[in-house]
Amino acid sequence: MPPQDSNHGAPDLPYFTPKHITTPGTPLPTANQIPTLFTPLTIRSTTLRNRIIVSPMCQFSSASHGPTTGALTDYHVATLGHYALKGASLIFIEATGVQPNGRISPNCPGLWTDAQIPELRRVSDFIKSQGALCGIQLAHAGRKASTCAPWIAGAQKTQNGKRKVSVKADVDVGGWPNDVVGPMGGQKWAWDEKAAADESSGYWAPRALSVEEIAALVQDWANAASRAVKAGVDVIEIHGAHGYLIHQFLSPISNQRTDRYGGSFQNRTRLLIEIIQAIRAVIPDTMPLYLRISATEWMQDTEKGKKFGTWDVESSLRLAKLLPGLGIDLLDISSGGNDPAQQINMFEAKDYQIKIAAQIRAALKTEGLSLFIGALGLITDAKQARDIVQEGSAATLPGNADVEVAKEAEAAVKVTEAEAGKEPLADVVLVARQFMREPEWVLKVAWQLGVDVAWPNQFLRVRFPKL
Template sequence: MAPQDLNHGAPGLEYFTPKHLTSPGTPFSSSKATTPTPTLFTPLTIRSTTLRNRVLVAPMCQYSTAPTGPTTGALTDYHIATLGHYALKGAGLVFVEATGVQANGRISPNCPGLWSDAQIPALRRVSDFIKSQGALSGIQLAHAGRKASTCAPWIAGAQRTQGGTRKVSVRADVDAGGWPEDVVGPMGGEEWTWDEKKLDDESGGYWAPRALSEKEVGELVQDWASAAQRAVKAGVDVIEIHGAHGYLIHQFLSPVTNRRTDRYGGSFENRTRVLIEIIQAIRKVIPEGMPLYLRISSTEWLEETDEGKKYGSWDVESSIRLAKLLPALGVDLLDVSSGGNRPAQQINMFDSKDYQVRIAARIRSELQKENLSLFIGAVGLITEAEQARDIVEEGGAAILKNGEAEIAKEAQAAVAVTQSKDGNEPLADVVLVARQFMREPEWVLRVAWQLSLDVAWPNQFLRVRFPKL
């Protein structure tokens, strides 16, 4: 065979890009290996998809789509350049950021959407490239609820109050492409603004929502299903429902932010109703072999606040109760995050490395006690190779070998909770990494190198691969 015939193109594209000799991020088998391949770098099959490794790129808002005109909400070449690079450098699955199922469900006017068939071709182009690099493509379908119609964070960061305080959020008015009159939530009125600040308060960064009617909630459920159908048409491999971080689904789940008196408020069954209806509606319209993920805030850290004590809050016990319902509904993986529903939450997430991992481990353990099958994803500030490995490896006792002693003790306790009689159980099945990929798109390859694991690199980068340790 002539050398020119050996450089095959990746199939399914209308342009040429080389098919990799070996899918990047997958380990080479060797008879000389003295230690087994870390679980982090073993494949995982979920329905008809197989992850080449267990490092997933979490959805990350980029605020980089057109706010008006015929391409409103459609992905662009920017998303190929960023998301495609993570796929090129070995991530197992790459998620497109929170994507609005309705136009008023975007966080900002510059966030993507999938409420129109016109947005399908751009998503397909991004998805096709991600898959051409050997990764799976995913999309997170979302509705921001009362956190919608805000400006990109760098807009907020450039503004200060009269007192000189830097603003965290800025409301997007009509002249900025926003929809101040159509910000919605379970509850309505100025007292339900996310940051609890009145509209005449210059330090406020969010609009007051109006309450959704029961009819509108039903329409919302169908719009979620329609967006899922469009994702299928775009060739996406995995769909995730965003039910976390104080966005609309989370607002319905929490007794702090949902005090409705109709069938969507009050009891646990009523507050979870909209999520369950969304899951059922999506599962009906996507292929049987297509995985469905769900991201939740496992706790909103409001238990010790005045509101939490008075009304109750969404906590870990609530998440465990919900998780037990998910396998029968057709959810395949629970992506465990936390916080975001009220500024009064009682934790600084940036000062703790493994709190979400420990919660994920607890949920996983509780499911296993009832022989329920649900994959668990751990997300949040996973930046060290050894930490990522130990989360998915049996006996993850050394999550924070170099961290604070107290956190290490808490990690040991999480391991003890998940231990089975025959040995240690993993804390989670996959890890979802966000900001570290923005700093280092080659994070998967760097992790493998730190673990002394020989993995495949992209064809085009073989000449600069890290030397073997």
């Protein structure tokens, strides 16, 4: 046995990495006036060390061909592992295809074969060695599949000089143009609704899934979930948002089937419910299951929305009320992505999703239903934070703090903290792009809020000075 003053390693790893004195991002005993943002939250058998979650972020960094197709790599250990090292409570691995044709691009990860388990295990093991939880978002892109990485599109222009938004991935780059699927089939159902010969067309025409293929798809979701459990993943999230396959089935705009998977609300939600039930049946009862949805597709005032109906907040509320009974533990609220005619710019809008999250949370509580709510799309720019922040924050901000980061920190507190008899807007915040800019964002926010939290052992000498 090593002496007490030795540098202990994290357990159950085939290599040495130090075991932290206190897991990073956790308030120290010296901390006082700790906001809810930095208090633990237990969901089934897991406990988040704070309320800040790293949202799934597509990285287009897996092999597109060969024996390691779809497997995670050292890149994922480096990036996702760093978020865990710097204090985030739960780190989600990006949208991971349950079938080969369910990837957004040929370079997206997958979990359709046991051969992909070992590399997923490497990532989950390292994340957990840093005191964080590892999550994975299981997904199928549907009619938005087989496209190239966004920087490929961004480097190309049409003949009239417009920059391309999306580029179709053909077989020469590992794509599957003849196996893109959706609720409906044919060129008119391509996501951007452009003719195949249009030089600006960025999406393949899908073919309609048969009922038999849908049954196989549901089983593949369950199989992928079982593999995630074997790889040591702590949390599974079902991706039902952003115009990918589940969302395509939910929306009457993209789903005009006449069988039992189309038409009524019950029929359009059937695929999602079958997937939830199939996953819940194969994962441990102690394992949390999350769901991400687009709470609205912002199509209610469009011509298509008025003609066919749309998936809106009312639809999401109706769905949310079913989720606790199905075994969903947390609903992750996003929006949009199912139609190019949506009437919102996702990169310029402010706090629209937080308000929807709060509305759904309040409605569920009124009916005595237990479902944790995650606010997504919160901390991305100062304008969002400014519009969420109100007078009288519970947090004490240091006077010498960077103004914009301080606003972002205060905004995160306001989302999760009850104040003056009011309910919090959400239970956790999911942050994406800000982590890419600042992997140490959790530690910086804690400093901005005056909360004394643990840092990684290796970084103790460079801690922000105590306030």
